[in-house]
Amino acid sequence: MDATDTPDVALAQSGDESAFQRLVERHSLGVFQLAFRLTGNESDAEDVVQDTFLKVYRELKRFESRSSFKTWLHRVTVNCSYDLLRKRPRARLEPIETDGGEAGLRAEPEADASGQPDRVAYGSEVHRRIEAAMQHLSPAERTAFVLRHFEGRSLEEIGEALGLRLGATKHSVFRAVQKMRRALAPIARTAEWGS
Amino acid sequence: MRHPTDEQFVLYHYGELDQAEGAAFRSHLGECEGCRERLATLERELAAVRPVSIPERPTDYGARVWARLQPRLAEERARASKAASWWSFGAVTLRPFAYAAGLAVLVVAAFVAGRFWAPAPSPGQVAGGTPVSSTPSTTAGSEPDLAGAPGGAADPTDAAMAAARVRERILALEVGEHLERSQAALLEVMNAPDEDDGAIDLSADQERVRELVAENRLYRLAAIDAGESAMAAVLDELERALVEIANGPSRVSGTEFERVRGDIDEQGLIFKVGILGETLRQRQAKGSSI
Ligand SMILES: [Zn+2]
Numbered sequence: 179m180d181a182t183d184t185p186d187v188a189l190a191q192s193g194d195e196s197a198f199q200r201l202v203e204r205h206s207l208g209v210f211q212l213a214f215r216l217t218g219n220e221s222d223a224e225d226v227v228q229d230t231f232l233k234v235y236r237e238l239k240r241f242e243s244r245s246s247f248k249t250w251l252h253r254v255t256v257n258c259s260y261d262l263l264r265k266r267p268r269a270r271l272e273p274i275e276t277d278g279g280e281a282g283l284r285a286e287p288e289a290d291a292s293g294q295p296d297r298v299a300y301g302s303e304v305h306r307r308i309e310a311a312m313q314h315l316s317p318a319e320r321t322a323f324v325l326r327h328f329e330g331r332s333l334e335e336i337g338e339a340l341g342l343r344l345g346a347t348k349h350s351v352f353r354a355v356q357k358m359r360r361a362l363a364p365i366a367r368t369a370e371w372g373s
Numbered sequence: 374m375r376h377p378t379d380e381q382f383v384l385y386h387y388g389e390l391d392q393a394e395g396a397a398f399r400s401h402l403g404e405c406e407g408c409r410e411r412l413a414t415l416e417r418e419l420a421a422v423r424p425v426s427i428p429e430r431p432t433d434y435g436a437r438v439w440a441r442l443q444p445r446l447a448e449e450r451a452r453a454s455k456a457a458s459w460w461s462f463g464a465v466t467l468r469p470f471a472y473a474a475g476l477a478v479l480v481v482a483a484f485v486a487g488r489f490w491a492p493a494p495s496p497g498q499v500a501g502g503t504p505v506s507s508t509p510s511t512t513a514g515s516e517p518d519l520a521g522a523p524g525g526a527a528d529p530t531d532a533a534m535a536a537a538r539v540r541e542r543i544l545a546l547e548v549g550e551h552l553e554r555s556q557a558a559l560l561e562v563m564n565a566p567d568e569d570d571g572a573i574d575l576s577a578d579q580e581r582v583r584e585l586v587a588e589n590r591l592y593r594l595a596a597i598d599a600g601e602s603a604m605a606a607v608l609d610e611l612e613r614a615l616v617e618i619a620n621g622p623s624r625v626s627g628t629e630f631e632r633v634r635g636d637i638d639e640q641g642l643i644f645k646v647g648i649l650g651e652t653l654r655q656r657q658a659k660g661s662s663i
Pocket residue numbers: 375376377401405406407408
């Protein structure tokens with residue numbers, strides 16, 4: 179990937195727009211996928227794709243071709259997603275239900291006619307709770323968690339991309355994990371059969 | 374026995390404990406049944422947190438992204454050639470900015486200059502250079518006279534001198550207030566709290582600072598016109614700092630921010646702005662020059 183990028187980056191830096199177009203077309207999907215992970219929302223991810231390439235265009239001259247274009251692009255994507263998360267109102271601030279008392283929600287998987295728990299319903303309940311918990315993470319928590327847990331990035335790398343100190347990055351991941359666990363707690367005791 | 378903290382469990386899971394901590398953690402696990410169970414529970418729970426599926430994109434997605442992006446690149450080129458950001462490049466490129474405002478600003482500045490910056494004429498002499506209206510005004514703030522307005526043949530009367538002094542005081546008052554607002558804004562930026570992630574969010578301050586830049590530009594041009602070089606110099610420095618803040622990213626990392634803070638500090642800018650403000654307050658009281 180990067181071997182292909184190097185000549186196009188050099189051309190784009192000297193003002194060749196078709197070279198820049200090749201870079202955009204080559205990496206759009208990857209940028210979208212990462213942005214979707216980070217924002218959890220299709221239209222936000224599309225906005226991030228645009229913002230990212232615009233920022234890359236703006237700062238291309240300062241990019242030093244010694245480093246990997248893809249790594250840099252990844253970082254800009256993280257930055258733009260993070261900015262967007264920070265601007266996005268965190269609408270639902272009511273706490274996620276952490277006890278079994280909430281109306282209409284299953285704290286236990288339902289049993290089907292044969293007395294077996296409904297695995298599909300359980301799976302979607304886990305999914306729903308994870309989604310809800312993700313919505314409640316702060317931008318830093320969400321970004322750090324997605325990058326560490328789903329993307330397997332090192333904390334050091336995450337901290338660099340977000341402009342956070344290592345301690346702050348560690349703490350963000352930790353708080354995110356705590357929130358996820360709290361959200362999953364009501365159904366955790368049935369997790370054994372689910373795995 | 375000291376059990377590891379929840380945070381250490383999480384960091385261990387992700388392989389992010391440093392060597393010594395990791396070794397201590399493992400040796401504790403070897404002798405603590407409870408912590409082995411805690412770890413097993415954590416890993417089971419985190420294993421359940423799987424990524425959501427990502428929506429498909431069309432096969433020509435890259436081309437679609439480009440089609441949407443391309444017009445914005447043209448705008449970007451136009452914008453970039455107009456004003457290179459001091460923030461980004463560390464170069465002082467204030468001028469294009471001042472010119473961008475164009476003739477309108479100059480006209481307004483001339484108006485402001487004519488209205489406020491007329492030196493107090495000495496007896497037997499008309500106000501030199503800058504046009505001054507001879508109409509004395511009781512309500513100085515809503516004075517209707519315009520610089521260069523016809524019929525401005527000022528007589529060296531007491532009334533004209535009094536009017537000039539009033540104008541000077543109004544200017545001192547206005548610039549003084551502007552400086553106070555700027556000082557407050559700079560102090561707020563200097564003391565902007567780090568967020569829990571170590572970065573600084575300036576978006577709220579920037580809104581305010583943008584207004585101050587526009588205001589400052591008028592006063593600076595007026596000061597230059599009036600030959601008030603000390604005031605113009607401070608306003609010039611102030612404007613650079615304000616422009617840097619206004620045009621910078623709304624969110625900066627701690628490191629970037631330290632640099633800006635350092636720049637403001639190094640120039641002793643807040644101090645100078647404060648001094649000038651104080652001088653103007655005195656001048657407003659006495660009607661003397663800086
Ligand atoms: Zn233990």
